[in-house]
Amino acid sequence: MITKRNNFSRGLASDGEPTSEFFKLKKILTKEKFISLRNPKVIIILGQTATGKSSLAVKIAKNIGGEIISADSRQVYKGLNIGTGKISQKEMRQIPHHLLDVANPKKHFTVSEYKDLADKTIKGILARGKTPIICGGTGFYIDAVTKGVVFPEVPPNIKLRKILEKKSELELFNMLQKLDKRRASNIDAKNKVRVIRAIEIVKALGKVPEITEATPPYKFIKIGLYLPSDKLKKKVEKRVKKMFDDGLLNEIKKLKKARISNKRLIEFGFEYSDPIYEKVVSETLKYAKRQMVWFKRDKEIKWLDASKKIDLSEIF
Numbered sequence: 001m002i003t004k005r006n007n008f009s010r011g012l013a014s015d016g017e018p019t020s021e022f023f024k025l026k027k028i029l030t031k032e033k034f035i036s037l038r039n040p041k042v043i044i045i046l047g048q049t050a051t052g053k054s055s056l057a058v059k060i061a062k063n064i065g066g067e068i069i070s071a072d073s074r075q076v077y078k079g080l081n082i083g084t085g086k087i088s089q090k091e092m093r094q095i096p097h098h099l100l101d102v103a104n105p106k107k108h109f110t111v112s113e114y115k116d117l118a119d120k121t122i123k124g125i126l127a128r129g130k131t132p133i134i135c136g137g138t139g140f141y142i143d144a145v146t147k148g149v150v151f152p153e154v155p156p157n158i159k160l161r162k163i164l165e166k167k168s169e170l171e172l173f174n175m176l177q178k179l180d181k182r183r184a185s186n187i188d189a190k191n192k193v194r195v196i197r198a199i200e201i202v203k204a205l206g207k208v209p210e211i212t213e214a215t216p217p218y219k220f221i222k223i224g225l226y227l228p229s230d231k232l233k234k235k236v237e238k239r240v241k242k243m244f245d246d247g248l249l250n251e252i253k254k255l256k257k258a259r260i261s262n263k264r265l266i267e268f269g270f271e272y273s274d275p276i277y278e279k280v281v282s283e284t285l286k287y288a289k290r291q292m293v294w295f296k297r298d299k300e301i302k303w304l305d306a307s308k309k310i311d312l313s314e315i316f
Contacts, residue, residue, distance in 0.1 A: 040126050042218045045135040046071070046142055046295060047225035048288040050235040051306040054087050056225065057135035058095050060312065067096040067125045069118055071136030071145075074268060076114065077105040079258065082243055082251045083271035098125075105260055105268075108193060112151040115144040122218070139294035140194075146222070148214040154204045164196045165263065175199060188290070193267055224301040231307050232288060233281075240280045248275060 043066070045057045057068050070076070074084040078101045086100060098121045103109035118134070118141075125132040134142060143149060164172060172195045177184040179202045187198055227235060252272055255265065265272040270283040295301060304310050 039219050040217075041131065042122060042146075042220050043131065043133045044142060044146060044220055044222040045133065045225070046137065046139070046222065046301070047303075047306075048227065048232065048291050049137050049284060050232060050239055050288070051225035051227050053135050053137065053225055054091065056223075056306075056310075057133050058091070058093050061095045061131075061133055062093065064131050065129070066131040066133045067098065067128075068092075069121050069125075069132055069134045070097060070099045071118075071134050071138050071141040073109075073111075073114075073138040073141060075100050075136075076103045076109050077101070077268075078103065079105055079251075079255055079260075080268060080272075082246050082248045083268070083275075085239070085243070105255065105258075106264065108156075110151075110197070111140055111144050114141050115149065115151070118145045119216075137291055139291065143298075146216065146220045148216045150214055152201055152205065154201045157200050157203065160200055160203060161196060164199060165192075169195070172196060172199065176202070179203075220300070222298065222301040224295055224303045225306040226292065226303060227306050233285060236284045236288070237281055240277060240284060243271070243280070244275075244277060 043057075043060060045053045045060070047053060054068075057066075060066060061068055070087075072084065074080050075086050076099060077084075080086070087097065099114070099117055102117065103113075122132045122145075134145065136142065144151075167175070169190055169192050172192060173184065173187075173189040176187070176195055176199055179199060183198050183202070188194060226232075248271065252265065252275075255272070256262075271280055
């Protein structure tokens with residue numbers, strides 16, 4: 001699915017102000033170098049928020065003939081634009097972008113659903129003779145695709161969810177620890193939706209089964225972007241200010257008018273839960289740290305300092 005945006009600011013996926021001056025692309029990047037019937041390549045642009053991932057992804061796509069697949073667990077939802085920093089049509093620079101605005105914000109969109117759509121999208125892009133470029137900061141989404149994760153098939157238990165949703169993050173995490181210590185040890189305790197899903201699976205199967213993996217038929221080139229802490233802080237501050245200037249509070253009002261509950265807004269994150277500038281900056285920096293903890297486990301990632309010029313011909 002190709003999604004066009006028109007008048008929203010960038011942020012989480014677009015990662016703040018454009019950082020094109022940091023990236024030096026050379027014509028050595030060619031379509032032929034990435035398209036191969038035997039071993040098709042898929043480029044992954046990942047890393048901390050506010051490091052310029054989308055800007056880099058668009059530049060690469062322009063040079064090699066690529067299409068971009070978003071890997072952001074909130075940008076899949078319609079109507080969550082300013083708070084998630086959804087890329088605008090202008091910023092896309094006529095490059096097709098996929099997996100934006102594919103879900104109803106009133107309903108939960110699972111990582112399993114994302115993986116199914118992403119797999120189909122990759123095949124479609126390759127069939128058109130283009131290079132898939134996955135870009136985003138949701139590590140769980142990226143791992144699901146690049147590692148071929150196979151998820152347990154457990155249908156939603158609506159009755160159980162309604163009971164669990166009334167509990168606090170700490171109560172839910174403690175419950176999961178008692179039910180399945182192994183799963184509790186590697187889950188984001190502050191991700192209420194994910195913890196509830198884990199409990200739901202435990203209740204159905206007795207425990208959360210070991211996630212199995214099936215090697216995808218692609219060669220993944222993983223590029224990670226980061227910024228030194230002082231520069232990251234300045235970028236985040238600038239981006240958060242832009243969010244408020246662009247109408248974050250009005251966006252929240254529109255969501256409420258569309259009958260999105262306060263409980264659901266809280267689930268969407270700190271940007272949508274009574275946001276104030278200082279709180280959003282602080283929580284965004286904490287989130288950036290959690291992103292690095294997740295991504296640092298993957299030894300296949302080539303890490304680049306986004307504050308310096310990047311010669312991509314040395315990577316590919």
